[in-house]
Amino acid sequence: MxxxxxxxxxxxxxxxxxxxxxxxxxxxxxxxxxxxxxxxxxxxxxxxxxxxxxLPPGRRYRLSLGGLLIFMGFFLWQSFVGGLDVSRRALSPRMPLTPGFIDYPVRLPPGPALTFFMNVIGLLPGTLSVGLHRRRIRLHVLDLRMPLHASLSRLEYRVAALFGLRLEAS
Structure with missing residues (x-):
């Protein structure tokens, strides 16, 4: 067998x-x-x-069905919340924005899960992944005062569950 x-x-x-x-x-x-x-x-x-x-074939990976269902709900909710937050900021007369860059230490192993994580970071309110250097993702954010590390950690955990992976120690 x-x-x-x-x-x-x-x-x-x-x-x-x-x-x-x-x-x-x-x-x-x-x-x-x-x-x-x-x-x-x-x-x-x-x-x-x-x-x-x-092109050579990519590395094989597996997705967890349970992780996929949980991630879909998480993705839809975060997309909705992110859209509301960005709309609120853009339409506010004060326009509460403090744009800038932050670095996030990534715990996912290199490969499809990390690539996916970097691509879906934009669903969090006011965030956009702009690069990866060593084990840190550089993000552009609309407001440096937002508590993003906790949100990024939750998203990274969801992506790890989706791909059936365990996060590396930071």
């Missing part, structure tokens, strides 16, 4: 077909099924699918 942790990567033709179908479905959804969009969509999908033949 084979150990599921040591499965080999899917074959190149399979990766090509999966990528092609995924891109075509995504294009169909984005264009609302408009037949005129296929003039651009098919060549772009083909180029994306060909890229999997040229």
């Amino acid at each position: 084979s150990d599921p942790r040591h499965r080999s990567s899917p074959s190149r033709p399979r990766r090509f077909l999966v990528t092609l179908v995924a891109c075509l479905v995504l294009w169909w959804v984005l264009t609302g099924g408009d037949p005129g969009g296929w003039i651009i969509g098919v060549p772009v999908a083909l180029l994306a699918a060909v890229s999997v033949l040229v």
